[in-house]
Amino acid sequence: MTLIDGKATATAIKQQIAEEVKDIMAKGGKQPHLAAVLVGHDGGSETYVKNKVIACEQCGFKSTLIRYEDDVTEEELLACVDRLNKDADVDGFIVQLPLPKHIDEQKIIMAIDYRKDVDGFHPINVGRMSIGLPSFISATPLGIMTLLRHYNIETSGKKCVVLGRSNIVGKPMAQLMMLKNFGDATVTVCHSHTKDIKKECLDADIIVAAIGKPDFLTADMVKEGAVVIDVGTTRVPDATRKKGFRLNGDVKFDEVAPKCSYITPVPGGVGPMTICSLMKNTLAAAKKEYYK
Structure with missing residues (x-):
């Protein structure tokens, strides 16, 4: 069994990004600029945005x-x-989800300029990704x-099984695993109404667990030699921890x-790579790799 070290991989990639940014700026180019909008005080969102700020420093953004x-x-x-869309100095920005219930998340996502949508949630980016x-x-x-x-x-x-069908992880993950220039795999998406999830998982060579239920995937659901990617990050109360909780995977x-x-x-697995990917998207936005 090999443990996939997302932390080390992300550190190496961020170092590469920092070198590229240094080179861009040495040649008189613009420093990439990432903005984040945070509403409220959700614990998970606070942690994610704090880590994003640290990653920006590490990458020279x-x-x-x-x-x-x-x-x-x-x-x-x-x-x-609207202000961020019009701010020429901001290359990319995110509106951290989830938002309070009185705000229509999809309306906010649709309002973001797709050329600055470094979260990749705007329908234009989702549609372009889905057709390669x-x-x-x-x-x-x-x-x-x-990481793969x-x-x-x-x-x-x-054969890849994706557990979960969210717009943020499940659906785009399934699309990427299907695409010829990415995963080129045979993909099954399982969710709360799937009849026999255990049978589907036992057939899988690769399982991506993004269902949001701690300890959902158990040993009797996994065949020998499978690759398992755990996206779950549920805060579980734990009195033995300094913060009073631990992060539990699916x-x-x-x-x-x-x-x-x-x-x-x-x-230490998928989490650090999420922040790292946001940095990669921001650098691509600053270089206008996808949109002029």
């Missing part, structure tokens, strides 16, 4: 954080998006694909890991 309380109106948030055109790709699926390539894990012709790691050829840990 300019970073801006715009904060709102969770009683912000939809109109105020849309006005903020260059685009910003949702950060977590892009990070997973980067980094570890030379064969995906072509393999995979029951201790019993599943011995059966795997490769597996990601939680934390």
Whole structure:
């Protein structure tokens, strides 16, 4: 069993990005600028945005954080998006999800200029990605694909099961694994209404668990030699930890890991690669790789 080290992989990629940024700026180019809009005080969102700011420093990016309380109106948030769309110095920006219930998330996503949509959530980027055109790709699926390539894990012709059908992970992950120039795999998407998830998983060479249920994937659902990618990051109360909680994946790691050829840990697996992919998308936006 090989443990897939997302932290080390992300560190190496961020060093490469930093070197490229240094070179761009030495030649008189513009410093890439990533902005983030954070609404409220969701613990997971706070951590993600804090790590994003740190990653920007490591990559040599300019970073801006715009904060709102969770009683912000939809109109105020849309006005903020409009300002960022028009700000020539901002290459890319994210509006951190989830948003408070009184705000229509899809409306906010649709308002973001797709050329600055480094989260890869805008329908134009989703559509371009789905047919194999260059685009910003949702950060977590892009990070997973980067890990699979980094570890030379064969995906072509393999059977891949994606657990979960969210717009952020499940759907784009399935699309990438299907695309000829990415995964080139045979893909099954399982969700809450799938009849026999255990049977589907036992047939899989690669399982991507993004269902949001701690310890959902157990050893009796995984065949010998499978590759298991755990996207789950649920905060589980733990009095023995300083913060009072631990991060728990969707995979029951201790019993599943011995059966795997490769597996990601939680934390330290997919998480660091999500931030790293956001940096890659921001650099691409700054270089205008996809859109002029």
